[in-house]
Amino acid sequence: xxxxxxxxxxxxxxxxxxxxxxxxxxxxxxxxxxxxxxxxxxxxxxxxxxxxxxxxxxxxxxxxxxxxxxxxxxxxxxxxxxxxxxxxxxxxxxxxxxxxxxxxxxxxxxxxxxxxxxxxxxxxxxxxxxxxxxxxxxxxxxxxxxxxxxxxxxxxxxxxxxxxxxxxxxxxxxxxxxxxxxxxxxxxxxxxxxxxxxxxxxxxxxxxxxxxxxxxxxxxxxxxxxxxxxxxxxxxxxxxxxxxxxxxxxxxxxxxxxxxxxxxxxxxxxxxxxxxxxxxxxxxxxxxxxxxxxxxxxxxxxxxxxxxxxxxxxxxxxxxxxxxxxxxxxxxxxxxxxxxxxxxxxxxxxxxxxxxxxxxxxxxxxxxxxxxxxxxxxxxxxxxxxxxxxxxxxxxxxxxxxxxxxxxxxxxxxxxxxxxxxxxxxxxxxxxxxxxxxxxxxxxxxxxxxxxxxxxxxxxxx
Amino acid sequence: xxxxxxxxxxxxxxxxxxxxxxxxxxxxxxxxxxxxxxxxxxxxxxxxxxxxxxxxxxxxxxxxxxxxxxxxxxxxxxxxxxxxxxxxxxxxxxxxxxxxxxxxxxxxxxxxxxxxxxxxxxxxxxxxxxxxxxxxxxxxxxxxxxxxxxxxxxxxxxxxxxxxxxxxxxxxxxxxxxxxxxxxxxxxxxxxxxxxxxxxxxxxxxxxxxxxxxxxxxxxxxxxxxxxxxxxxxxxxxxxxxxxxxxxxxxxxxxxxxxxxxxxxxxxxxxxxxxxxxxxxxxxxxxxxxxxxxxxxxxxxxxxxxxxxxxxxxxxxxxxxxxxxxxxxxxxxxxxxxxxxxxxxxxxxxxxxxxxxxxxxxxxxxxxxxxxxxxxxxxxxxxxxxxxxxxxxxxxxxxxxxxxxxxxxxxxxxxxxxxxxxxxxxxxxxxxxxxxxxxxxxxxxxxxxxxxxxxxxxxxxxxxxxxxxxxxxxxxxxxxxxxxxxxxxxxxxxxxxxxxxxxxxxxxxxxxxxxxxxxxxxxxxxxxxxxxxxxxx
Numbered sequence: 001x002x003x004x005x006x007x008x009x010x011x012x013x014x015x016x017x018x019x020x021x022x023x024x025x026x027x028x029x030x031x032x033x034x035x036x037x038x039x040x041x042x043x044x045x046x047x048x049x050x051x052x053x054x055x056x057x058x059x060x061x062x063x064x065x066x067x068x069x070x071x072x073x074x075x076x077x078x079x080x081x082x083x084x085x086x087x088x089x090x091x092x093x094x095x096x097x098x099x100x101x102x103x104x105x106x107x108x109x110x111x112x113x114x115x116x117x118x119x120x121x122x123x124x125x126x127x128x129x130x131x132x133x134x135x136x137x138x139x140x141x142x143x144x145x146x147x148x149x150x151x152x153x154x155x156x157x158x159x160x161x162x163x164x165x166x167x168x169x170x171x172x173x174x175x176x177x178x179x180x181x182x183x184x185x186x187x188x189x190x191x192x193x194x195x196x197x198x199x200x201x202x203x204x205x206x207x208x209x210x211x212x213x214x215x216x217x218x219x220x221x222x223x224x225x226x227x228x229x230x231x232x233x234x235x236x237x238x239x240x241x242x243x244x245x246x247x248x249x250x251x252x253x254x255x256x257x258x259x260x261x262x263x264x265x266x267x268x269x270x271x272x273x274x275x276x277x278x279x280x281x282x283x284x285x286x287x288x289x290x291x292x293x294x295x296x297x298x299x300x301x302x303x304x305x306x307x308x309x310x311x312x313x314x315x316x317x318x319x320x321x322x323x324x325x326x327x328x329x330x331x332x333x334x335x336x337x338x339x340x341x342x343x344x345x346x347x348x349x350x351x352x353x354x355x356x357x358x359x360x361x362x363x364x365x366x367x368x369x370x371x372x373x374x375x376x377x378x379x380x381x382x383x384x385x386x387x388x389x390x391x392x393x394x395x396x397x398x399x400x401x402x403x404x405x406x407x408x409x410x411x412x413x414x415x416x417x418x419x420x421x422x423x424x425x426x427x428x429x430x431x432x433x434x435x436x437x438x439x440x441x442x443x444x445x446x447x448x449x450x451x452x453x454x455x456x457x458x459x460x461x462x
Numbered sequence: 463x464x465x466x467x468x469x470x471x472x473x474x475x476x477x478x479x480x481x482x483x484x485x486x487x488x489x490x491x492x493x494x495x496x497x498x499x500x501x502x503x504x505x506x507x508x509x510x511x512x513x514x515x516x517x518x519x520x521x522x523x524x525x526x527x528x529x530x531x532x533x534x535x536x537x538x539x540x541x542x543x544x545x546x547x548x549x550x551x552x553x554x555x556x557x558x559x560x561x562x563x564x565x566x567x568x569x570x571x572x573x574x575x576x577x578x579x580x581x582x583x584x585x586x587x588x589x590x591x592x593x594x595x596x597x598x599x600x601x602x603x604x605x606x607x608x609x610x611x612x613x614x615x616x617x618x619x620x621x622x623x624x625x626x627x628x629x630x631x632x633x634x635x636x637x638x639x640x641x642x643x644x645x646x647x648x649x650x651x652x653x654x655x656x657x658x659x660x661x662x663x664x665x666x667x668x669x670x671x672x673x674x675x676x677x678x679x680x681x682x683x684x685x686x687x688x689x690x691x692x693x694x695x696x697x698x699x700x701x702x703x704x705x706x707x708x709x710x711x712x713x714x715x716x717x718x719x720x721x722x723x724x725x726x727x728x729x730x731x732x733x734x735x736x737x738x739x740x741x742x743x744x745x746x747x748x749x750x751x752x753x754x755x756x757x758x759x760x761x762x763x764x765x766x767x768x769x770x771x772x773x774x775x776x777x778x779x780x781x782x783x784x785x786x787x788x789x790x791x792x793x794x795x796x797x798x799x800x801x802x803x804x805x806x807x808x809x810x811x812x813x814x815x816x817x818x819x820x821x822x823x824x825x826x827x828x829x830x831x832x833x834x835x836x837x838x839x840x841x842x843x844x845x846x847x848x849x850x851x852x853x854x855x856x857x858x859x860x861x862x863x864x865x866x867x868x869x870x871x872x873x874x875x876x877x878x879x880x881x882x883x884x885x886x887x888x889x890x891x892x893x894x895x896x897x898x899x900x901x902x903x904x905x906x907x908x909x910x911x912x913x914x915x916x917x918x919x920x921x922x923x924x925x926x927x928x929x930x931x932x933x934x935x936x937x938x939x940x941x942x943x944x945x946x947x948x949x950x951x952x953x954x955x956x957x958x959x960x961x962x963x964x965x966x967x968x969x970x971x972x973x974x975x976x977x978x979x980x981x982x983x984x985x986x987x988x989x990x991x992x993x994x995x996x997x998x999x
């Protein structure tokens with residue numbers, strides 16, 4: 001359904017959407033921006049079929065917020081570790097969305113969809129600080145996470161909730177920034193990365209063959225993986241910015257400046273909104289590292305998986321702190337891996353903290369091996385009504401720890417693999433794992449690995 | 463009947479002495495009689511009768527609302543649901559809005575009867591109501607109706623020409639939409655312009671077809687025709703009445719204007735319309751206290767300023783004399799009259815032209831023929847479709863302002879023109895604040911330069927020249943957003959009405975209208991005797 005105002009029917013007037021303003025303020029606060037307590041609206045004029053009024057209402061002179069920064073994790077140059085980087089922001093502004101045009105080349109006409117026209121947008125502009133496609137993508141992922149956590153946007157690029165325009169330029173080290181082109185309307189992280197990678201190479205090849213990069217807008221062609229020029233003619237874009245006469249300046253208040261006697265639905269108090277901000281992702285990562293001694297990678301995973309984090313924290317609360325490493329390893333390397341393989345979210349798996357907690361306990365006490373744990377998980381994912389101990393009972397998956405039994409098996413394996421044993425005794429220590437593996441096979445994976453290793457070593461060294 | 467005011471008519475309807483239906487039928491008859499004046503672009507007699515009957519039922523069931531059954535008209539730039547709204551432009555000739563303007567909704571929901579949509583200058587650009595796609599509006603004062611011409615001994619056989627004039631009023635000038643000046647060379651009956659751009663609304667009230675009409679006022683478009691047609695024209699404070707549904711000319715200056723035959727009637731309409739509208743972010747949120755005027759209004763103790771800059775070139779001696787005369791009358795009645803200065807008055811027109819052109823260029827950008835409005839046949843590209851649609855459907859006044867506005871808004875020009883004009887605008891506003899702060903309550907000025915010009919004279923120069931000339935006294939009030947009212951005070955030596963203007967302080971309509979009523983009672987202007995004009999009823 002398209003409202004009269006969004007269809008640009010004559011005589012209709014703009015009214016600010018309070019929720020959009022609040023979302024803009026919450027975002028500006030979360031991104032450490034400086035809010036302009038008075039900001040203005042302007043008209044940006046251009047003719048295009050998906051812009052019914054012939055202008056877009058935006059904030060050019062004085063946007064809602066300026067500056068700001070985002071800290072995010074990106075792989076370092078060797079792509080091995082995650083390191084913390086910081087991107088500076090230029091500004092955040094509120095504006096209207098346009099409609100969508102679909103071009104039917106065959107019939108040579110265009111269809112204009114106005115459902116999206118007039119919807120409130122937040123535009124966040126960064127400084128030109130990203131040195132690679134993967135850095136840009138990491139930043140966008142962090143931004144998505146922040147927006148989701150503060151509840152202003154679901155960040156789903158494929159659904160159009162978040163769109164990215166990437167301005168790309170190349171230069172030799174220590175030269176000034178090169179001429180940039182702008183790739184518009186990227187609607188997935190993958191497209192973002194691929195288009196930046198393509199555009200970088202395209203510009204380099206132009207410059208290396210003595211040409212000049214054009215300052216133009218480009219689109220990403222999903223089929224070919226290339227960027228293509230969007231300009232139709234050489235034209236000067238003068239947007240003829242003019243103050244929007246129908247929207248008075250937007251005034252924000254703080255606890256100190258709220259005027260008396262004005263109804264609260266006419267007032268927006270920044271301090272009240274600030275108090276509503278939840279713990280932001282990066283703060284959470286730092287807290288998890290400190291509180292539980294987690295690695296950067298693990299704390300990052302937990303920040304991206306809130307329900308799994310909840311589960312982990314419950315388990316740790318119930319048990320001793322020395323189990324933290326086992327608990328986080330099991331949660332991330334085993335449980336998360338298992339649900340990812342099945343293509344379901346952890347929250348949809350019905351695995352309870354009690355269940356996972358039991359698994360951690362069983363592994364810690366060396367009652368089961370990791371191989372057994374995986375088998376138990378398979379069962380639990382099919383039928384979450386059972387608990388791990390139950391499953392072990394029902395299937396007889398106890399870990400064999402009996403020393404005599406293990407010794408017997410080890411002897412059997414040594415006897416069956418004379419060449420390997422000789423290799424080991426000659427100094428090829430790596431083949432040790434093969435022998436352990438054989439023991440595991442004989443016990444269907446239900447052996448106490450630590451004990452097996454100890455016994456096997458003993459036997460081999462004598 | 464046609465001399466009565468809204469309160470009197472409402473009382474008659476409450477007493478059962480007059481039905482809304484009967485009143486409606488009288489108005490429909492009157493509308494037929496004045497067809498030659500080309501007042502209405504769209505007439506709604508069937509709808510009006512149904513509304514009138516519904517009002518009668520409600521009155522019978524005990525509704526005491528003063529507006530029940532009162533016939534009203536709206537300028538054709540007010541959005542009316544289900545009723546064509548054209549702005550007198552080919553661009554919107556077939557446009558039927560799906561919603562009512564807030565001011566329309568307010569009157570209709572209280573029982574007012576919509577008689578029709580009135581004629582105007584195209585998109586409200588003009589001061590004569592001669593530049594619309596449906597032809598010019600004619601002033602009823604001294605108008606020689608066909609019947610009159612026929613009855614006069616020795617009159618020329620002019621009935622075919624009268625019929626043709628009426629017809630032309632209905633047609634489009636598709637060949638040259640810009641020039642609606644095809645007056646017959648042998649049109650021996652000279653007629654006078656109604657003023658503009660709300661000429662149709664002013665004439666609908668002056669001729670008794672309705673009891674109240676809404677116009678719009680951006681540079682004087684309600685007050686100017688009020689003066690030429692001898693009716694009351696009120697421009698309220700900017701931000702007091704909602705503009706939601708008023709198709710804009712200059713968003714930062716437009717207001718809905720009120721045209722009635724008396725100040726009391728203007729108060730009834732104002733009280734019905736004023737107040738915050740959440741759909742219009744430029745309306746003030748403070749609650750509106752309805753105006754209440756005493757039966758006998760007094761001007762005693764009021765400090766009235768006479769701005770010396772309003773002795774402008776071109777001011778007719780009749781108007782000057784009236785102005786002096788009324789200044790004397792109010793002084794005798796106990797007001798203090800003082801000479802004041804508004805030094806930046808002369809800059810107002812040029813400042814207005816820049817700001818108006820800029821806003822026009824912006825506001826007209828939506829007319830591309832895609833969602834509504836005229837769509838040309840040239841579909842070779844989006845650009846050519848837009849260009850053809852806009853060229854075919856806008857007259858040259860509109861196109862001229864769009865071009866000028868786009869020029870002023872170019873990045874390299876913005877500061878020199880738009881921003882500079884806004885700075886000058888502030889100076890003009892400050893002239894008023896300073897004057898009011900120095901103790902002056904109200905300013906008294908002429909509304910326009912003189913009485914209504916003849917169409918023949920008026921059409922000798924183009925739209926821009928005329929607005930530059932004629933808007934001098936009315937325009938500054940729009941710059942500053944202050945309320946203003948034009949009152950008919952006397953007839954010129956030519957037998958045409960002269961209007962004087964009162965300028966008030968922002969949101970002090972109570973004070974302004976009290977002063978206006980006092981002057982109205984002192985001058986006792988005789989309204990147009992329409993029946994005499996027609997020789998019949």
